[in-house]
Amino acid sequence: MRDCFVDTTTALLAEKPRTALVLADISAALFASAAERHPDRVLNVGIREQLMVGVAGGLALTGLRPIVHSYAPFLVERAYEQIKLDLDHQAASAVLVSVGGSFDRAESGRTHFSPADVALFDTLADWTVHVPGHPGEVSGLLRATVAADTSAYLRLSIMHNDRPYADAGDLVVVRDAGPGAALLVAVGPMLDAALTAVADLPVTVAYTHRPRPFDVAGLRALAGTEVILVEPYLAGTSARVVSAALADRPHRLLALGVGRKELRRYGSAEDHLRWHGLDPAGLRRALTGFLNPVAIAG
Amino acid sequence: MSSLATITTQVADAAAPLDGRDPVAPLLERVRAGRDFGPNVYSTRDVLWVLYDRILRVTPATVDEPDRDRFLLSKGHAVAGYYAVLAAKGFIPPDWLDDQGGPGSRLGDHPDRTLVPGVEIGSGSLGHGLGLAVGSALGLRAQGLLDPRVYVLLGDAELDEGSNHEAIAYAGAVGLANLTAIVVDNSSATYGWPGGVATRFTVNGWIAATVDGHDQDALHAALTGHHGHRPHVVVAVVNNGEQA
Numbered sequence: 001m002r003d004c005f006v007d008t009t010t011a012l013l014a015e016k017p018r019t020a021l022v023l024a025d026i027s028a029a030l031f032a033s034a035a036e037r038h039p040d041r042v043l044n045v046g047i048r049e050q051l052m053v054g055v056a057g058g059l060a061l062t063g064l065r066p067i068v069h070s071y072a073p074f075l076v077e078r079a080y081e082q083i084k085l086d087l088d089h090q091a092a093s094a095v096l097v098s099v100g101g102s103f104d105r106a107e108s109g110r111t112h113f114s115p116a117d118v119a120l121f122d123t124l125a126d127w128t129v130h131v132p133g134h135p136g137e138v139s140g141l142l143r144a145t146v147a148a149d150t151s152a153y154l155r156l157s158i159m160h161n162d163r164p165y166a167d168a169g170d171l172v173v174v175r176d177a178g179p180g181a182a183l184l185v186a187v188g189p190m191l192d193a194a195l196t197a198v199a200d201l202p203v204t205v206a207y208t209h210r211p212r213p214f215d216v217a218g219l220r221a222l223a224g225t226e227v228i229l230v231e232p233y234l235a236g237t238s239a240r241v242v243s244a245a246l247a248d249r250p251h252r253l254l255a256l257g258v259g260r261k262e263l264r265r266y267g268s269a270e271d272h273l274r275w276h277g278l279d280p281a282g283l284r285r286a287l288t289g290f291l292n293p294v295a296i297a298g
Numbered sequence: 299m300s301s302l303a304t305i306t307t308q309v310a311d312a313a314a315p316l317d318g319r320d321p322v323a324p325l326l327e328r329v330r331a332g333r334d335f336g337p338n339v340y341s342t343r344d345v346l347w348v349l350y351d352r353i354l355r356v357t358p359a360t361v362d363e364p365d366r367d368r369f370l371l372s373k374g375h376a377v378a379g380y381y382a383v384l385a386a387k388g389f390i391p392p393d394w395l396d397d398q399g400g401p402g403s404r405l406g407d408h409p410d411r412t413l414v415p416g417v418e419i420g421s422g423s424l425g426h427g428l429g430l431a432v433g434s435a436l437g438l439r440a441q442g443l444l445d446p447r448v449y450v451l452l453g454d455a456e457l458d459e460g461s462n463h464e465a466i467a468y469a470g471a472v473g474l475a476n477l478t479a480i481v482v483d484n485s486s487a488t489y490g491w492p493g494g495v496a497t498r499f500t501v502n503g504w505i506a507a508t509v510d511g512h513d514q515d516a517l518h519a520a521l522t523g524h525h526g527h528r529p530h531v532v533v534a535v536v537n538n539g540e541q542a
Contacts, residue, residue, distance in 0.1 A: 020440060040440035046471075048464035051429045058433015061418070063364065064440060066433075081423065082461075086430055089420045091412050 001156040002027065002099050004138035009067055009097075010034040012146055013041060018065045019146060024052040026070045027099070053079040056094045057086030065095070065146060072098035072114035072155065080120060088124055093151040097142070101157040102233050102258045103272040115258035118211060118233045121153050122240075128152040129212035131188030131232065136164030137209055159189035159232065159269060169210035171218035177204045182226035182291060185219070187211050187238070190230045190278065197283035201291065203228070211238055216245040225250060226291065230283060231257040235276075254290040256283065322347055325382035328395040329405075335378060341484045341511060341536040342451065343379040348517045349449060349480075350383050358388045361416045365443050368434055370419045370450040372427020373482070374408040381405050381414075389416035425459025427452060428479060432465050435477040447476050447524075454483040454495050463498070469529045470502030477529040478521065479504075482511055484536045499531040511536035 006027065012019045013034050020041040021031065028035075028044045035042035041064070045051045049070060056066035068075065075098045076083070087094055102115040121127045128150060130141045138156065145152040165172055171185065175195060181202045186194040191207045198205060206222055208215060211231070219227075223246060229238050235257030242253055258276050265275065273279045277286055322343065349369060356366040371380055377398075385392045390405075397403040404413040408422030419430050431450035438446055456462065469477055483495050491498065496506035507520035511534030524530035 020437070040436070043436060045464070045468050048468060050425075050461040051432065051464035051468055054426060054429020054461065054465070055433035055436060058430040058435070059437040059440075060433075061430065062434055062437030062441065062443075064437050082426070082429070085420070085423055085426055089410075090430070 001132060001135045001138050001158070001160070002030070004135045005069075005097055005099075005142060005154075005156055006030045008139040008142045009069075012067075012143070013038050016065070016146070017041075018063065020056075020059050020064045020066045022052050022056045022059070022066055022068045024049050024070050024074065026074070049074045049079045050082050053082035053094075054086045057082070057090050057092045060087070060092035060094055061090060065149065067095045067097060067146065069097045069099075071100040071112060072117050073100070073112060076117040076120055076153070077114060084124060087151060093149060095142070095145050095152050095154065097154040097156060099156045101155060101159065104158045104269050106269050106272050107266045109266055110262055110264070115234045117153070117155065118231075119237045121212065122237065126150065127212060128210065129155065130210050131155045131157075132164075132209045133161045133168075133188040133191050133207070134164035135160060137166065137168070140166055141209065155188070155233075157189055157232065159273075161189060161192040165207055165209070168207050170215040171206040171208050171222060173204060173222065174207050175203070175205040177202045180224050182228060183219075183223045184228040184230060184287075185238075185242075187229075187231045190232050193273070193278065193280045193283055194230045196280035197287055199284075201287060203287065203291075214238060214241045214245070216241070219245050223249075223251065225252060227251055227253050228287065228290065229253070229255045229257070230278070231255075232278070234258055234260070252290070254286065256286055321386045322379070322382045325385045325392060325395055326378060328392065329378045329382055329398055331396070331398075337484060338373070338376050338453070338482075338486075339378045341482050342373075342376045344512045344514055345451065345480055345482060345517060345534050346379050346383045348514050348521065349451075350387050352518050353521050354449065355446070356416070358416065361389070364441070365446050367446050368418050368431070368448045370421070370427045370431050370434070370448065371409060371417075372419075372421055372431075372450050373424065373453040373456050374421030374427075376451075376453075376482075377405070377407060377409055380409065384414070384416050387416075390414060424453075424456040425461040428462050428465040428469075431477060431479070432469050432474060435469075435474050438476060439474075444476070447478060449478045449480065449521075451480045451482065453486065454481055454491060455486040455488070457481065457491065457495065457498065458487055458489075466499055466504070467502050470499070470504050473503070473527045474529045475524070475527050478524055479529070479531045480521070481531060481533045482536060483508075483533050484511075495533045496531060499529075504529045504531050506531045506533065508533040508535060510534075 236255040239255040509516040
């Protein structure tokens with residue numbers, strides 16, 4: 001996904017003279033040729049994330065369209081007040097693109113984990129959040145986002161599904177279990193594990209790579225009384241959205257995602273998925289516990 | 299409810315006088331409205347007046363022009379003098395000064411750029427203006443707008459915030475020549491700046507001038523003293539507690 005981001009951003013810098021890129025050393029080498037061609041619009045501020053977002057705010061105030069990029073914890077958590085004040089409070093907008101996700105670089109440990117990033121954007125107003133599930137989804141999302149002129153966060157990951165879904169901002173039904181079935185919404189790279197987990201269960205699976213704004217109309221059209229969320233970031237991040245969307249209906253919600261507890265373990269991203277119950281076996285356990293006996297017996 | 303006669307008198311008082319009287323003082327009194335101002339209000343007054351009267355190439359008619367000079371108030375609590383100067387120069391109606399911070403007021407204790415014409419940034423949380431100024435200066439340069447300058451006003455205590463030092467080091471390293479920082483130094487930083495505020499900038503490649511923050515001619519000379527290929531800082535030294 002990072003390579004797709006680099007290629008598309010490099011192309012946008014050449015195509016659209018309003019586009020600017022602000023970096024804090026992370027990925028700077030990958031943009032070396034773009035920096036050579038556009039020295040005034042490819043700006044590496046060094047390891048200075050507060051400045052990175054502040055500079056983006058200033059660029060936007062002069063009319064440019066900044067793309068800001070770093071590791072998720074440094075981009076979102078370290079510079080949170082700059083996002084709140086140097087962008088939102090100034091009525092300035094930018095496209096923030098992270099890599100690393102919840103625990104992509106698992107061997108680096110907690111300092112490089114950012115499971116709370118999407119929840120942090122939920123504390124702000126009007127941010128679009130894209131969580132692509134496949135490298136093939138990145139370029140289209142980035143181009144549309146840069147053209148849109150509003151603030152957006154793209155969360156790139158090394159985890160991905162087998163195939164891309166090009167147009168999955170609104171919920172796309174990937175597996176239809178028929179009327180009355182439970183609805184599972186898989187966000188971004190969680191889709192394949194979710195599909196494996198539901199196997200023979202009466203569960204409809206819908207996919208989205210745009211958790212914000214969440215496709216509320218699609219959810220209301222598809223949801224029965226059981227809803228399951230599977231998100232690759234903090235568990236429950238979208239629970240409030242689902243609860244609000246279905247406030248007028250009796251329903252049960254199971255919100256799966258990354259746990260809050262610091263595990264203090266390294267290993268691989270796959271290990272962390274398993275430890276957080278987000279591998280197919282873990283999802284299956286949670287699903288059957290949630291659905292039994294109602295749906296399974298039925 | 300004000301009578302028409304009262305409003306007319308207020309507007310007449312507020313209009314910038316032609317007889318050499320200080321045009322800001324009566325407006326500042328309207329903002330003050332009987333309250334006690336902290337020293338920070340008076341410490342920034344002369345700098346703000348020199349900037350708007352003699353330096354900045356921006357008028358109420360050009361607040362949205364791409365090639366205007368930018369003034370960013372980073373120490374957003376120093377609003378009283380700022381609002382008074384904006385009123386004196388016609389950016390905002392003097393009547394606005396009579397209600398600072400009320401439920402229907404556009405003038406808060408910290409300024410909001412979306413509410414006040416001519417205000418370039420919303421500020422209040424310290425340590426945000428210089429980064430925004432660096433971005434603005436880079437944005438102008440990237441668009442070939444080489445004439446306008448970006449001015450940003452900070453305080454010596456505000457320099458405690460580490461974000462400033464990210465911006466100082468970077469602006470110096472890339473030679474951001476269209477940027478001027480003004481640091482009003484009223485010795486309010488808790489641990490001070492041994493060796494002087496200016497050294498924090500010059501060691502990173504800025505050019506610096508340190509002047510009396512109440513000497514308007516000295517401020518003017520310093521604020522026009524930028525040159526070449528480096529960012530510029532003017533340290534305006536004032537005595538804390540001084541009320542003039």
